[in-house]
Amino acid sequence: xxxxxxxxxxxxxxxxxxxxxxxxxxxxxxxxxxxxxxxxxxxxxxxxxxxxxxxxxxxxxxxxxxxxxxxxxxxxxxxxxxxxxxxxxxxxxxxxxxxxxxxxxxxxxxxxxxxxxxxxxxxxxxxxxxxxxxxxxxxxxxxxxxxxxxxxxxxxxxxxxxxxxxxxxxxxxxxxxxxxxxxxxxxxxxxxxxxxxxxxxxxxxxxxxxxxxxxxxxxxxxxxxxxxxxxxxxxxxxxxxxxxxxxxxxxxxxxxxxxxxxxxx
Ligand code: KIV
Numbered sequence: 702x703x704x705x706x707x708x709x710x711x712x713x714x715x716x717x718x719x720x721x722x723x724x725x726x727x728x729x730x731x732x733x734x735x736x737x738x739x740x741x742x743x744x745x746x747x748x749x750x751x752x753x754x755x756x757x758x759x760x761x762x763x764x765x766x767x768x769x770x771x772x773x774x775x776x777x778x779x780x781x782x783x784x785x786x787x788x789x790x791x792x793x794x795x796x797x798x799x800x801x802x803x804x805x806x807x808x809x810x811x812x813x814x815x816x817x818x819x820x821x822x823x824x825x826x827x828x829x830x831x832x833x834x835x836x837x838x839x840x841x842x843x844x845x846x847x848x849x850x851x852x853x854x855x856x857x858x859x860x861x862x863x864x865x866x867x868x869x870x871x872x873x874x875x876x877x878x879x880x881x882x883x884x885x886x887x888x889x890x891x892x893x894x895x896x897x898x899x900x901x902x903x904x905x906x907x908x909x910x911x912x913x914x915x916x917x918x919x920x921x922x923x924x925x926x927x928x929x930x931x932x933x934x935x936x937x938x939x940x941x942x943x944x945x946x947x948x949x950x951x952x953x954x955x956x957x958x959x960x961x962x963x964x965x966x
Contacts, residue, residue, distance in 0.1 A: 705740045705781040707811065707833055707877050710899040713740075714910045721953045722783075722901055722913035723946065726752055726769045728776025730916065730942075735778035737946035741901070742777065743913060744770045744809070746785040746843070751917040758842050761787040763800045767807040774808025783835055783878075784809035788843045797823045801832045811877055815841035817867035821874035828875035836871045838864060839905065840883035853904075853965045855884045865891050872896045880913065881905040883930075886964045904930035906964035912953045920945055930963040 703709075713720050722741035725731050726748045734742055748769055749761035763786075770784045784804040791797035791814050801812045811833040814820055820836055827834050839854045848854070855861045865888070868879055878899050881889055886906035893900055893908050902909030914931065917923060920942065921933040938948035952958035 702738055702740075702779050704779045707781070707899075709740065710781070710878065710910070714899045719909075719953050719956065720899075720911040721950045722911050723919065723949065724748075724751075724913070724915045724917075725773050726916075727772045731773040731776035731780070732778065733943045734946050735776075735780050737943050738950045739780055739946055740950075741911060741913075742773060742780045742782050743813070744773050744782065744784040745915065746787045747915050749787075751915060751922075757845055759788045759845075761785075763787060763790050763803055766790075767803050770804055770807040770809050777808075782808060782810045783813050784811075785813050791820075791823055794823060794826055798826060798830065798832075801827055801834075802830075805832055811835055813837055813880065815843045817864070818870040821870050824871055824874040824876045828877075833877035834875075835878035835880055835901070836876050837880040837882060838867065838871075838884075839881045839888075842882075851883075853883045853885065855888045861885075861888045861891065864888060865895050868892045868896050872898050881909065883928075883965065885966055887966075902959075904928060904963070904965065907956065907959050907961075912959060914949065919949060929965070930959060932958060932963065 720740040723739050724745040725742045746758040746761040749755045749758045790800040813835040815837040824834050855864045880901040883904040889905045889908050899910045901911040901913050903913045918931045919934045921935050934945040934949045938944035
């Protein structure tokens, strides 16, 4: 596989071909994901939960993200590296530019921020200085205290309308990618019809250009009952970790994952 770029994702979208994305936090797993053909590697702030053992992503710092981004970059071959901007690292424009630059210097190819249309100025300024961004919408884990828990978002008509309007505003501001987490399939379909940039989903149904899962979840390593959208690819594959990544890539590309049961009405 050639180096994956944002143009690759746009081309895949234009050809109606799906792409895969997994979270990753170190060099060895990054190398295995690249060998398995994972197009996008997300250095997610979920590392606060799956690596550090916190019960939310809020304690994660820019230094943590830079450390893991640099580790992944050293193991990466050709995947596109997207790094999360952690909680409060983009609360104002100056800090957003400074912290995004730190992650890009560590090896990220684009950064991900959580929010809605209020991020339009930040997204535009980042694009102007050469930093592409993905905006994570719907269930935004950094706002868990505002949302009152990890639950499906935009179920009501007015919230769904707001999410679609925000997606349009963010595309106009220059967002390179959108990511939708835990929203009803119908909302994903509306966003898909309203924007032209690649759309990545997690618990957002099949009508996305790419699908992402937290690596630990798709390997069956989670405390308690997994979320509805999680599938165990270690048991679905050949029993190896690299085989699980390959199975995920194949299932996403074939349209076999996510199945109807992994989505929300
Ligand atoms: O941090 C993360 O792992 C994420 C995924 C849930 C998309 O943002």
